[in-house]
Amino acid sequence: MRNSSYKSGFITIIGSPNVGKSTLMNLMVGQKISIVSERAQTTRNRIAGVVTRRGYQIVFLDTPGVTGAKNRLGEFMLRVAYESLKDVECILFMLDASKGIREMDEALIENLRRRAGGTPVIAAINKTDLATFDDIETIRERLEGEEFIKRILPISAETGRNVDELERILAGYLVEGPQYYPDDMVTDQPVRVITAEIIREKALKSLRQEIPHGIGVDIERITLREDGINDVNAVIYCERDSHKGIIIGRNGAMLKRIGSAARPEIETLFGTKVNLQLWVKVRPDWRNSANALRELGYNED
Ligand SMILES: Nc1nc2c(ncn2[C@@H]2O[C@H](COP(=O)(O)OP(=O)(O)OP(=O)(O)O)[C@@H](O)[C@H]2O)c(=O)[nH]1
Ligand SMILES: [Mg+2]
Numbered sequence: 001m002r003n004s005s006y007k008s009g010f011i012t013i014i015g016s017p018n019v020g021k022s023t024l025m026n027l028m029v030g031q032k033i034s035i036v037s038e039r040a041q042t043t044r045n046r047i048a049g050v051v052t053r054r055g056y057q058i059v060f061l062d063t064p065g066v067t068g069a070k071n072r073l074g075e076f077m078l079r080v081a082y083e084s085l086k087d088v089e090c091i092l093f094m095l096d097a098s099k100g101i102r103e104m105d106e107a108l109i110e111n112l113r114r115r116a117g118g119t120p121v122i123a124a125i126n127k128t129d130l131a132t133f134d135d136i137e138t139i140r141e142r143l144e145g146e147e148f149i150k151r152i153l154p155i156s157a158e159t160g161r162n163v164d165e166l167e168r169i170l171a172g173y174l175v176e177g178p179q180y181y182p183d184d185m186v187t188d189q190p191v192r193v194i195t196a197e198i199i200r201e202k203a204l205k206s207l208r209q210e211i212p213h214g215i216g217v218d219i220e221r222i223t224l225r226e227d228g229i230n231d232v233n234a235v236i237y238c239e240r241d242s243h244k245g246i247i248i249g250r251n252g253a254m255l256k257r258i259g260s261a262a263r264p265e266i267e268t269l270f271g272t273k274v275n276l277q278l279w280v281k282v283r284p285d286w287r288n289s290a291n292a293l294r295e296l297g298y299n300e301d
Contacts, residue, residue: 006057008175
């Protein structure tokens with residue numbers, strides 16, 4: 001039982017693509033929950049990351065980077081990000097200090113001003129390890145005039161600069177409430193979704209150019225053998241025959257590379273040895289197909 005002074009709440013992390021939202025959430029949770037890559041639009045869904053400390057619990061909601069949508073998947077991602085602004089205690093708005101305030105950041109500021117609806121917004125200027133003092137101050141000056149932004153803090157999710165201070169500030173917005181998740185639960189994501197995401201992360205990191213954006217991963221089967229090994233069958237979907245060739249690689253080399261990178265992380269997740277079977281299938285224009293989006297978990301219900 002918790003006494004009545006226990007504090008808890010939901011905090012949405014929002015920002016343009018690639019500003020470091022998932023990296024920061026993982027750092028605060030102390031575990032990799034949300035996949036990270038140097039490519040924009042890595043996160044595609046809302047992912048809860050739970051920080052449980054003595055006396056309080058913060059449920060972070062990591063969201064897809066906000067930018068113009070080019071297809072139905074993009075529209076879904078945008079909806080997820082904006083829907084996540086509702087019914088939360090606080091909104092953590094992240095920017096990339098090394099990029100300054102771009103058009104898409106301006107558009108998001110505009111949107112937050114309208115959509116925050118009285119929910120306090122904290123701005124974190126991230127990647128300060130890549131920026132100059134002047135870069136940071138220019139962003140700060142732009143944000144200072146915005147009344148809905150309650151605090152502005154320069155941070156680095158890479159070096160950890162000011163991350164404890166940020167958590168202290170965010171914890172100040174929690175309210176008296178229940179512990180939503182048990183002590184040992186760090187995310188709301190089911191194992192098969194995490195498994196698919198690990199594979200997608202390795203594909204994002206291994207492949208070049210435009211192919212990664214058109215990739216989707218579906219876990220078809222997970223079966224536990226009597227000897228304790230888990231067989232995992234996964235399909236990597238892509239949009240073109242030429243992409244399929246690249247994902248498989250010469251003599252299957254690329255697919256092997258993706259599998260070898262993903263397997264140890266999946267084994268840690270399962271706590272068993274894993275036999276990972278990867279398949280590549282072409283599904284033209286799947287990012288505009290309602291059926292495909294639903295099958296891959298990119299739907300509202
Ligand atoms: N140098 C530096 N790199 C960072 C920092 N934070 C994140 N990164 C890197 O920035 C890239 C993007 O990080 P993510 O956490 O995937 O960014 P995101 O905002 O979740 O991106 P989307 O999911 O695409 O919206 C990765 O290569 C991270 O390693 C930071 O503080 N400093
Ligand atoms: Mg992300």
